[in-house]
Amino acid sequence: MPIALFGQRALARIDGADAAHFLDNLLTARTPAPGTARYAALLTPQGKIIADMFVYAVEEGFRLDVPADRLPDLLKRLTLYRLRAKVEIAALEGWRVGIAWNGAEPPAGVAAFADPRLPALGIRFLLPPGVAVAEDADEAAWQAHRVALGVPEGGRDFAYADAFPHEADMDQLHGIDFDKGCYVGQEIVSRMQHRGTARTRVVPFAVCGPAPAPGTAILAGGKTLGTVGSGVEGRVLALIRLDRLAEARESGLAIEADGVTLVPERLDWASFAIPGTGSAA
Incomplete structure (x- = not known):
C-alpha cells in the first residue's frame, strides 16, 4: 500500500476574512467546504489554463497545491487581483505534498484530502517542514497509476497558457463548476460547454x-x-x-x-x- 512524496509540487496559503470569496471569484470551481478539497484552475481572460491546482480548506483558510514551477506566476497574478480584499497570499516554504493510494493511509496527524478528481487516485496530504514520512514508493509509481487511470497532468499532457480546461478534461474531472458565479475566463469555458466545441x-x-x-x-x-x-x-x-x-x-x-x-x-x-x-x- 504505497505512500510517496511529490518532488515538484509547492503550496501557497490564502488566508483572511475574504479568502473564500476572493478565490470563488477567480477559480473555475467553488471554494471547498471545511476539511475538503476541490480541483480548479486559474485561467487567462481568453480561457487558457495558467495553473491547475488543488484547493484545500483548512482551519486557517485555504492551501493551494500547484506545480512548483507555476507557483511564482500564480502568486503574482493572485496578488494583482487582490485589490482591497482582506486576503493574505504567500508561499508555504518547506512544506511538501504527499500521496497515499491503493488503500494506503496517509501519516497520522497531517491534513489529508481525497483526490477530488477521482477517488482511485488516492489521498493527498500536506507535510509540514521537519516532519518525516516513511515512503515505500516513489513518485514515478504514482505517475504510472495516474496514467493507467487516464488522468492528465499539466506540463506533461497539456501545456500551461495554451490549453483550455475542456482540452485538459477538467470538465470531466470535477474541475469546473458550471453553476457558480463569474470567474476569469468563464465566458469562453461556458461557450465551449454549451456549444460542444471541445x-x-x-x-x-x-x-x-x-x-x-x-x-x-x-x-x-x-x-x-x-x-x-x-x-x-x-x-x-x-x-x-x-x-x-x-x-x-x-x-x-x-x-x-x-x-x-x-x-x-x-x-x-x-x-x-x-x-x-x-x-x-
Whole structure:
C-alpha cells in the first residue's frame, strides 16, 4: 500500500476574512467546504489554463497545491487581483505534498484530502517542514497509476497558457463548476460547454511496442492528429484532435507515433466519445 512524496509540487496559503470569496471569484470551481478539497484552475481572460491546482480548506483558510514551477506566476497574478480584499497570499516554504493510494493511509496527524478528481487516485496530504514520512514508493509509481487511470497532468499532457480546461478534461474531472458565479475566463469555458466545441482532448492509447517519447507527433495518413504526453509500458496519454481521430478510424488508417502503432482506449470516467472505442457521447 504505497505512500510517496511529490518532488515538484509547492503550496501557497490564502488566508483572511475574504479568502473564500476572493478565490470563488477567480477559480473555475467553488471554494471547498471545511476539511475538503476541490480541483480548479486559474485561467487567462481568453480561457487558457495558467495553473491547475488543488484547493484545500483548512482551519486557517485555504492551501493551494500547484506545480512548483507555476507557483511564482500564480502568486503574482493572485496578488494583482487582490485589490482591497482582506486576503493574505504567500508561499508555504518547506512544506511538501504527499500521496497515499491503493488503500494506503496517509501519516497520522497531517491534513489529508481525497483526490477530488477521482477517488482511485488516492489521498493527498500536506507535510509540514521537519516532519518525516516513511515512503515505500516513489513518485514515478504514482505517475504510472495516474496514467493507467487516464488522468492528465499539466506540463506533461497539456501545456500551461495554451490549453483550455475542456482540452485538459477538467470538465470531466470535477474541475469546473458550471453553476457558480463569474470567474476569469468563464465566458469562453461556458461557450465551449454549451456549444460542444471541445474538439481536442487528452485521451489514452494502447501502445503496440515501446512507448514513444513525450512530444512525439501522432500521425495517420500523413496528417497530424496530436502529440504524445505521459506514458507507461503499454499505454500513453495524448492530446488529440477527436475529429481527426474519427476520420482516421473511419478510413481504416493506422495511427502511429515514431513508427509505433497506437490504439485509442475508452475512459470509464469520461462522458465524451472517443472514436474507435465504442464509448458513448
